Amino acid sequence: xxxxxxxxxxxxxxxxxxxxxxxxxxxxxxxxxxxxxxxxxxxxxxxxxxxxxxxxxxxxxxxxxxxxxxxxxxxxxxxxxxxxxxxxxxxxxxxxxxxxxxxxxxxxxxxx
Amino acid sequence: xxxxxxxxxxxxxxxxxxxxxxxxxxxxxxxxxxxxxxxxxxxxxxxxxxxxxxxxxxxxxxxxxxxxxxxxxxxxxxxxxxxxxxxxxxxxxxxxxxxxxxxxxxxxxxxxxxx
Numbered sequence: 518x519x520x521x522x523x524x525x526x527x528x529x530x531x532x533x534x535x536x537x538x539x540x541x542x543x544x545x546x547x548x549x550x551x552x553x554x555x556x557x558x559x560x561x562x563x564x565x566x567x568x569x570x571x572x573x574x575x576x577x578x579x580x581x582x583x584x585x586x587x588x589x590x591x592x593x594x595x596x597x598x599x600x601x602x603x604x605x606x607x608x609x610x611x612x613x614x615x616x617x618x619x620x621x622x623x624x625x626x627x628x629x
Numbered sequence: 630x631x632x633x634x635x636x637x638x639x640x641x642x643x644x645x646x647x648x649x650x651x652x653x654x655x656x657x658x659x660x661x662x663x664x665x666x667x668x669x670x671x672x673x674x675x676x677x678x679x680x681x682x683x684x685x686x687x688x689x690x691x692x693x694x695x696x697x698x699x700x701x702x703x704x705x706x707x708x709x710x711x712x713x714x715x716x717x718x719x720x721x722x723x724x725x726x727x728x729x730x731x732x733x734x735x736x737x738x739x740x741x742x743x744x
Contacts, residue, residue, distance in 0.1 A: 553735075559738075561672070615679065616674060617674075619671050619672040622670070
């Protein structure tokens with residue numbers, strides 16, 4: 518089955534700096550790569566996703582890049598703000614495409 | 630409802646007791662998922678339902694865990710003879726269907742504490 522690894526597990530940045538989280542996946546048939554943000558006491562919420570026919574996607578301060586050859590994808594947050602502090606999860610859908618396999622999560626702390 | 634609803638939000642139970650956790654998915658969503666999230670950890674897939682198909686139970690950690698989904702809507706996750714290692718947040722998610730690339734919408738979770 519699909520295996521997704523995520524790094525780093527924790528990330529501390531100064532407000533205004535950029536944050537980058539990287540994930541690798543094992544199943545070359547994976548086609549869908551979402552990123553979720555989980556705030557304390559809440560369920561994860563989708564913030565951006567990318568599909569295998571696209572190499573990069575941007576939504577305001579958030580961007581995701583995908584390298585299918587190397588089987589890795591990354592989340593980039595620019596001009597970080599304190600409200601970006603949360604746990605971020607990457608995921609991939611695997612060959613069957615009917616459920617997501619999640620990375621271990623990255624705890625991001627943005628220091629004011 | 631507007632989102633995925635889970636109840637209770639918190640549950641404390643004694644070791645050895647059975648517990649039931651409930652999930653109300655978004656209306657019209659045919660796919661429903663259960664995950665377990667231990668403290669500070671990632672999301673561990675437990676079970677998934679899609680329409681009237683047989684559920685994918687491949688993530689259930691032991692035969693003490695079971696789930697059902699009645700009428701293609703509400704789902705109940707049951708843990709029998711709870712153990713302390715069952716303590717975690719149990720998250721439910723639903724999506725429009727299980728076609729590739731469908732967003733999963735999560736509930737707030739049920740925090741289970743086994744004492």
